[in-house]
Amino acid sequence: MTDTVAVAGDRIRSIIEPIERIEEEITDPMENKKEVFAKAEGEGLDVKVLKEMLKIRKQDKDKCDEYATLLYVYMRAMDAPSAPEMSKAA
Structure with missing residues (x-):
């Protein structure tokens, strides 16, 4: 039974760990995006309008x-x- 648990654990780990890495990769750009919007807001731009522009441009x-x-x-x-x-x- 130990071998079965180890194999199942290895298979699950092989799925979970790449997903965790992907989530970390997603977090960095999201933080960068927040920083850019904060800078725009600091320069007096309306972030809501900028987000609508991005949506329309897509x-x-x-x-x-x-x-x-x-x-x-x-x-x-x-x-x-x-x-x-x-x-x-x-």
């Missing part, structure tokens, strides 16, 4: 254009005073 151009158009249409439909101009939104 989309393909057609989806971005569609989103901007829908936002404009919906805001205009409500006669919202803050409806962006299409030239600015697109």
Whole structure:
């Protein structure tokens, strides 16, 4: 039974340890990202807007254009005073 436990333990360890290393590798870039956002905030930039920009830039151009158009249409439909101009939104 000891051999079976040792083999199972080795197999489990061979799975867990690489995952732990990956998690450590993920943590470093996340900390770097937080530092960059903190610097941006310190320079007076709005972090929420920057994050939205990153989200939009990851989309393909057609989806971005569609989103901007829908936002404009919906805001205009409500006669919202803050409806962006299409030239600015697109």
